[in-house]
Structures are given as C-alpha cells and as structure tokens.
Amino acid sequence: MLNFITLLAAFDNLTPMSWEALGPALNFLWQGLLAIFVVIGLIIIAVKLTALVIAKCDEMKKRHEEAAQAENEQDNS
Numbered sequence: 001m002l003n004f005i006t007l008l009a010a011f012d013n014l015t016p017m018s019w020e021a022l023g024p025a026l027n028f029l030w031q032g033l034l035a036i037f038v039v040i041g042l043i044i045i046a047v048k049l050t051a052l053v054i055a056k057c058d059e060m061k062k063r064h065e066e067a068a069q070a071e072n073e074q075d076n077s
Helices: 004-010 019-076
Strands: none
Touching: none
C-alpha cells in the first residue's frame, strides 16, 4: 500500500481530467447527441410514412374490391 501512495505522490500534477480537453470533448459530445436525435427522428418519420402508405393502399384495395363486387352484382342481375 505504501508503494501505491508513493507512486501517487510522484504524480501530483496528474489529474483524471484535463481542463484543456473539456472544450473539444463537449463539442464532440453535442454533435454526437444531435446526430443520434436526428437519426431517431428520421426513423420515426419513416415508420409513420410507411404506416400511412400501407393504410392508403388498404383503403384503395377495399374500394377496388367493392367496385368489382358491385359491378359483378350489376352484371348478374
């Protein structure tokens, strides 16, 4: 244990964080967070758009089937 304390005393200017590196680190941090939120937003938009297109396609398919059924009934009568 004494050796560890002696080693720490030898490096009294050693700090876990350099204040000069804080600025670039925070700059890198906000850019990364912004990129994450942009990608999440794009994924949400893509999912909503896909759901909208599928709903429109289902609605048009239903209309087409109803029109074909009405035409068949009209031809049969």
